[in-house]
Every structure is written in C-alpha cells, then in structure tokens.
Amino acid sequence: MRSKQKNPAEDIPGDGFLTNIAYDSVVFGFSGEKLKILLMEYHNTGFFALPGGFVRRNENLNDAVRRGLKERTGLDNIYLEQCYVFGDTSRHNAQVLKTILKANGYNPGASHWLLDRFITVAYYALINYKNVVPKPDALSDSCTWYDIDLLPELILDHKDIVAKALQTLRSNLDQKLVGMNLLPVRFTMKELKEVYESILGEKLRRTTFQRKMLNLDILKRLGKQYSGKAHKAPYLYSFKK
Amino acid sequence: MRSKQKNPAEDIPGDGFLTNIAYDSVVFGFSGEKLKILLMEYHNTGFFALPGGFVRRNENLNDAVRRGLKERTGLDNIYLEQCYVFGDTSRHNAQVLKTILKANGYNPGASHWLLDRFITVAYYALINYKNVVPKPDALSDSCTWYDIDLLPELILDHKDIVAKALQTLRSNLDQKLVGMNLLPVRFTMKELKEVYESILGEKLRRTTFQRKMLNLDILKRLGKQYSGKAHKAPYLYSFKK
DNA sequence: TTTTATTGTCACACTATGAGACAATGATAA
DNA sequence: TTATCATTGTCTCATAGTGTGACAATAAAA
Numbered sequence: 001m002r003s004k005q006k007n008p009a010e011d012i013p014g015d016g017f018l019t020n021i022a023y024d025s026v027v028f029g030f031s032g033e034k035l036k037i038l039l040m041e042y043h044n045t046g047f048f049a050l051p052g053g054f055v056r057r058n059e060n061l062n063d064a065v066r067r068g069l070k071e072r073t074g075l076d077n078i079y080l081e082q083c084y085v086f087g088d089t090s091r092h093n094a095q096v097l098k099t100i101l102k103a104n105g106y107n108p109g110a111s112h113w114l115l116d117r118f119i120t121v122a123y124y125a126l127i128n129y130k131n132v133v134p135k136p137d138a139l140s141d142s143c144t145w146y147d148i149d150l151l152p153e154l155i156l157d158h159k160d161i162v163a164k165a166l167q168t169l170r171s172n173l174d175q176k177l178v179g180m181n182l183l184p185v186r187f188t189m190k191e192l193k194e195v196y197e198s199i200l201g202e203k204l205r206r207t208t209f210q211r212k213m214l215n216l217d218i219l220k221r222l223g224k225q226y227s228g229k230a231h232k233a234p235y236l237y238s239f240k241k
Numbered sequence: 242m243r244s245k246q247k248n249p250a251e252d253i254p255g256d257g258f259l260t261n262i263a264y265d266s267v268v269f270g271f272s273g274e275k276l277k278i279l280l281m282e283y284h285n286t287g288f289f290a291l292p293g294g295f296v297r298r299n300e301n302l303n304d305a306v307r308r309g310l311k312e313r314t315g316l317d318n319i320y321l322e323q324c325y326v327f328g329d330t331s332r333h334n335a336q337v338l339k340t341i342l343k344a345n346g347y348n349p350g351a352s353h354w355l356l357d358r359f360i361t362v363a364y365y366a367l368i369n370y371k372n373v374v375p376k377p378d379a380l381s382d383s384c385t386w387y388d389i390d391l392l393p394e395l396i397l398d399h400k401d402i403v404a405k406a407l408q409t410l411r412s413n414l415d416q417k418l419v420g421m422n423l424l425p426v427r428f429t430m431k432e433l434k435e436v437y438e439s440i441l442g443e444k445l446r447r448t449t450f451q452r453k454m455l456n457l458d459i460l461k462r463l464g465k466q467y468s469g470k471a472h473k474a475p476y477l478y479s480f481k482k
Numbered sequence: 483t484t485t486t487a488t489t490g491t492c493a494c495a496c497t498a499t500g501a502g503a504c505a506a507t508g509a510t511a512a
Numbered sequence: 513t514t515a516t517c518a519t520t521g522t523c524t525c526a527t528a529g530t531g532t533g534a535c536a537a538t539a540a541a542a
Contacts, residue, residue, distance in 0.1 A: 020259040021360055061328020061360055085323055085362050087302020119262055119302055121326050121360075189520085208499060210521075215498090230509035231519035430489085449530060451490075456529090471540035472488035 015113060017054040022118040023065050024052035024158065026083070026165035027073070029129035029145060030182040032191070035198035036145040037162065038072065038134055039152070043141055044103040047096065048152045050161060051143065052120065065123050072134055072143055079126040079181040083168045084161075085119060091157045092117040104139050124165040126181035148198075169199055177218065180239045188225055188234040189213065256354060258295040263359040264306050265293035265399065267324070267406035268314070270370035270386060271423040273432070276439035277386040278403065279313065279375055280393070284382050285344040288337070289393045291402060292384065293361065306364050313375055313384055320367040320422040324409045325402075326360060332398045333358040345380050365406040367422035389439075410440055418459065421480045429466055429475040430454065 027038040039048050051072050055064040062080070069078050094115040101108050108115060134143040146152070148166065151159070169178070178199065179192050193209050213219060220240050224233040268279040280289050292313050296305040303321070310319050335356040342349050349356060375384040387393070389407065392400070410419070419440065420433050434450050454460060461481050465474040 018261040018358065018360065021262050055328065055360070057358065058330055060330055061326060082326055085302060085326055087296065087362070089299060089301055117259065117298065119259065119296070119362075121328070205500070206520085207501080207522080212499080224507095226508075227519095228509075229519085230511095230517060232507040232509095232521080234520060446531070447489085448491080448532080453530080467539075468488095469540075470488080471486060471542095473490080473538040475489060 017056055017113075019113050020116060020118055022052055022054055022120045023061070023068070024050040024120050024122050024161055025065055025069060025080075026050060026122065026124040026162055027069065028124060028126050028148075028165075028169065028182065029132065030195050030198065031129050031145070033194070033198075035148045035195075036129070037148055037151075038143055039146050039154070040136060040140040041142045041144075042100045042103065042139055045099055047100060047155050048158075049155045050158045061121065065121075069125055071137065073127060073132045074135070075127055075132065080123055081125075081168070081172070083122040083124050084164045085121050086157055086161060087119040088157075089117065091120070093156055096155050100139060120161075122161045122164060124169055126169075126178060128182065128184060130184065149201075166199075173199060177239065186222060186236045186238050188236060190234060192237070258297055258354075260354055261357060261359060263293055263295055263361045264302070264309070265291040265361050265363050265402055266306055266310060266321075267291060267363065267365045267403055268310065269365060269367050269389075269406075269410065269423065270373065271436050271439065272370050272386070274435070274439075276389045276436075277370070278389055278392075279384055280387050280395070281377060281381040282383045282385075283341045283344065283380055286340055288341060288396050289399075290396045291399045302362065306362075310366055312378065314368060314373045315376070316368055316373065321364055322366075322409070322413070324363040324365050325405045326362050327398055327402060328360040329398075330358065332361070334397055337396050341380060361402075363402045363405060365410055367419060369423065369425060371425065390442075407440075414440060418480065427463060427477045427479050429477060431475060433478070 029036050029038070038051055040051055041048050051068060053064065053068040055061055059067070065080060066076075066078065069080070070076060097115050098108065101114065129145070134145070136143040148162075151162065153159075154162070172178070173196065179187075179195050182195050183191060189210050192213065193204055193206065196209070197204055218240055219237040222236040222238060225236050226233045270277050270279070279292055281292055282289050292309060294305060294309040296302055300308070306321060307317075307319065310321070311317060338356050339349065342355065370386070375386070377384040389403075392403065394400075395403070413419070414437065420428075420436050423436050424432060430451050433454065434445055434447065437450070438445055459481055460478045463477040463479060466477050467474045
C-alpha cells in the first residue's frame with residue numbers, strides 16, 4: 001500500500017505506477033528466540049497486511065521492492081528473494097481496498113486503479129532484527145514484528161503468501177547463508193542452531209548441527225562468550241568473508 | 242504474443258487483458274537425444290521468441306499460461322512451474338513490438354497497450370515431445386523445437402529467461418519427477434539417464450544412476466526391450482502410480 | 483562357436499549423518 | 513578449597529548414500 005499525494009479519487013490510470021501489478025514482502029527477522037515477520041495495521045480498519053507496494057513506471061521491479069523495504073526498515077542492501085507470483089482472480093477484493101481508503105478519508109471512484117485487480121509478486125527478505133525500528137506508512141497505524149506462529153488474521157491471500165515464503169526459505173536453507181542475514185556479526189553456535197530450528201519448525205541435534213556447520217568452512221571462530229551463567233562459555237563465530 | 246481480433250490499432254486499455262503484465266513459457270521436450278525448447282518465429286521479421294501471452298481480466302494467471310500452452314501444443318494437464326519474474330525497465334522495447342505488429346499489417350498508435358512496458362512471469366513446462374505437433378499463432382510463421390544449446394538469437398531478454406528456466410529445472414531435478422513428464426510411458430534406464438544428462442549438461446555414471454533410481458522406489462520394471470542390436474536387451478520401466 | 487556391445491549387479495572405499503558418550507569449562511553452592 | 517551443575521566441544525560407532533571399478537549375463541552378428 002502506498003500513500004497518495006494529491007486528490008486520491010483521481011482516476012489517472014496507474015498514477016505513475018504500473019497497473020495490475022503489485023508486490024508483497026515477507027520480512028523475516030530473528031528476535032533471539034523466535035522467527036518473526038513484519039506486519040502493517042491499517043488505520044481504523046483492524047486490517048493486517050504484509051508490507052507491499054507498487055512499481056513506478058520507470059523503476060525495476062526488484063528496485064521497487066527495495067525502495068519499499070528501505071521506507072519501512074531504513075535498511076539498504078537487504079537480502080531479498082523472489083518467491084512466487086499470486087495471480088488468481090479470487091485474490092481480487094475491491095471492498096477491502098475501498099475500506100482502507102475510506103478509513104483514511106479517501107473516496108475513490110469505482111474505476112480507480114487501486115480497486116482494480118492486482119497480480120502480486122511475493123518476496124521474502126532477511127534482516128537483522130536488532131538493526132531495525134520499523135516505520136508504518138501513511139495509511140498504517142503500525143509496522144511491527146509478529147511471531148511467525150502467532151499471526152493475526154491477514155487480508156486477501158496474505159496468509160498464503162506467508163506460508164509460501166516460509167516454505168521457500170526452508171527449501172533454500174541449505175543452499176544460502178541464511179544465518180548471515182538474520183544474526184548479528186558475532187554469534188554462538190547455539191544461536192545459529194536456533195535460527196535454523198525456528199525456520200524449520202523442528203529441533204535439530206546439537207552435535208550433528210555443530211559438525212555440519214564447522215565442516216562447511218564458512219565460520220570464523222573468535223573469542224569466547226562469558227555469560228555469567230554456571231557452565232562452559234561458548235565460542236563466538238562470525239561468517240568468513 | 243497474441244493475435245488481435247478486430248481493429249489492432251485501437252487504444253482500448255488492455256483490450257480485455259491485464260496491462261503491464263505478460264507471461265513467457267520455456268517448454269522443454271526430450272527428442273530421445275537432445276533437450277529442446279519451443280520457439281516462435283514472427284512473420285517477416287526474423288525475430289525468434291518464447292511462446293508467451295497475456296492474462297485475461299477474469300482469468301487466473303496460471304490458467305492463462307495453460308491456455309497458451311494448449312493453443313500451441315494441444316495438450317492439457319501440462320507439468321508447469323513458475324520460475325522467475327523479469328521486471329527490469331531495460332526489457333521494455335516498444336520498437337520490437339512495433340516491428341512485429343507492422344510486419345503483420347497492424348499500425349498501433351504510440352500509446353497502444355502492446356507497446357507499453359511489461360513485467361513478465363516466466364514459467365517452464367515439461368511435455369512429451371512425441372505427443373506434440375506445435376502450432377504457430379496468428380503472428381508467427383512457425384512454432385518449432387530447437388536444441389537447447391543451438392538457439393537462434395532471441396528478442397528482448399528471452400535468452401535470460403531460458404537460462405533461468407534451465408537453472409530452475411536443474412535445481413528441481415532431484416525433488417520432482419522430471420522424467421515422468423519428458424518421457425513416454427515406457428522407457429529404458431538409459432533413456433532416463435539421458436534425460437538427466439541433457440538437463441544437467443554433463444555425463445552421469447551409469448551404475449550410480451541406476452542404483453539411485455531403483456532405490457527411489459518410483460519405477461516399475463516391465464518386460465525387456467529387444468533392439469535388434471548385438472547386446473543385452475535392457476528392461477523397460479514405467480513410473481509407479 | 484566366438485566375438486561384440488551393452489546391461490544388471492556387486493564389492494570396496496569414502497563421505498555424510500543419526501545417536502550417544504564423555505571430558506572440559508565457568509559459575510555457584512557447600 | 514572443593515563439589516556440583518548446566519552447557520559446550522569433540523569423539524566414537526553404526527548406518528546410509530555415493531564414486532569407482534569389476535564382472536557376469538545377454539542378444540545378435542561374425
């Protein structure tokens with residue numbers, strides 16, 4: 001969703017944006033305990049949705065997504081991947097959009113481009129949870145973190161989009177260096193394991209995981225982390241450059 | 242690309258189709274020796290392109306692709322997967338489209354929807370080579386098979402689309418039952434191996450491949466195939482239902 | 483009957499993984 | 513100071529999967 005600048009009811013086709021096409025992003029972060037995603041809540045509607053937006057006529061699709069993420073998170077160079085295109089007619093629901101616009105004082109005509117059908121390109125992003133203070137956009141009250149398994153009801157097919165993003169992330173887990181994007185620069189093996197567990201939704205064997213990660217030859221072992229607790233201090237690691 | 246029914250220069254936005262969005266499909270077939278894809282050649286232009294098209298306003302995206310494939314191949318129930326969305330501004334080239342339309346006797350206005358920028362959703366499809374006699378559409382001279390490594394020059398970014406489709410097919414090779422869609426009902430282990438080799442672009446070990454496929458427990462062993470050649474007759478297999 | 487090319491299967495070495503054992507360690511309690 | 517505790521790093525063993533080559537079985541030709 002995007003804030004309109006001038007007369008919101010105008011029917012200029014696309015209003016500088018490509019029509020019939022949108023994007024939605026599933027932004028994953030790891031709190032230290034749980035896997036979370038960013039959700040927006042629209043003013044005076046009780047509607048929750050994924051952060052998304054539209055593509056400017058002179059803008060690359062991928063750049064449009066990065067622009068949206070920059071606005072919400074303040075971050076550049078976010079790890080970003082395409083995930084799936086949702087293009088069923090059943091996802092078109094003008095009433096939802098109309099409600100959101102009306103709740104913000106806009107009264108769009110029936111043929112307004114925002115009420116038309118959209119095919120949406122779903123992305124997932126991985127960001128470092130602690131680096132971010134999410135910002136809502138003009139139509140939203142909030143943009144905040146939600147536990148991946150404690151999500152509120154979402155508009156349209158956004159629940160399916162989250163499921164697809166999580167599924168894609170899982171299947172990419174062994175190929176891509178997921179941990180690098182979700183953890184701070186230095187982390188313990190336990191934290192890395194917890195990231196994997198929260199994505200996969202299952203417990204992993206400590207010894208097998210440790211052996212596998214070390215054998216990948218992607219980690220640099222740094223000093224030890226003294227927690228003040230009554231047990232052995234774990235090593236800190238960072239990813240090799 | 243799609244044939245226009247009436248006055249091709251009309252500027253009715255979208256003309257019953259979603260604007261700014263298209264699809265292109267990389268249709269793989271296995272000739273028995275080589276991996277091939279379907280390409281269209283446009284009338285009087287020398288332009289080669291992937292079979293693609295547009296999405297009707299009341300049509301699911303995936304259904305639009307199936308409709309296009311049905312028109313070109315006559316097949317229903319084609320194995321089909323999304324692959325990537327190509328959305329850079331640099332892929333917009335009105336001149337190419339104008340040339341194609343003019344070569345077919347159409348003279349579209351500068352603001353015609355077909356000359357606008359398109360974001361395209363790339364798909365790959367797997368079909369049984371021998372079941373198909375490809376048909377060109379109204380704008381094309383031909384729709385025929387080309388060796389995956391002997392392709393002519395393609396319009397726009399279609400070369401990149403082919404590369405992405407092949408890459409996606411390769412990375413899905415171990416997950417999905419690729420052979421089932423590219424081979425006839427009954428086949429030898431050698432033929433199955435050659436499908437894998439032509440997709441991966443490399444030779445595989447005969448014994449390892451055979452052992453792996455048999456251990457997957459997806460093949461049913463049928464009779465033997467007597468080739469008339471001077472050597473042992475191989476077993477025929479089919480996929481278990 | 484012998485030769486030839488190809489196929490089906492096995493043996494061996496090596497690697498990856500599941501599962502548990504155990505010593506090392508940093509703090510707390512006695 | 514010593515004993516206890518939770519956690520961590522590493523090892524061993526069994527099992528499964530894969531790379532590699534060997535070898536016998538076969539169908540047709542010589």
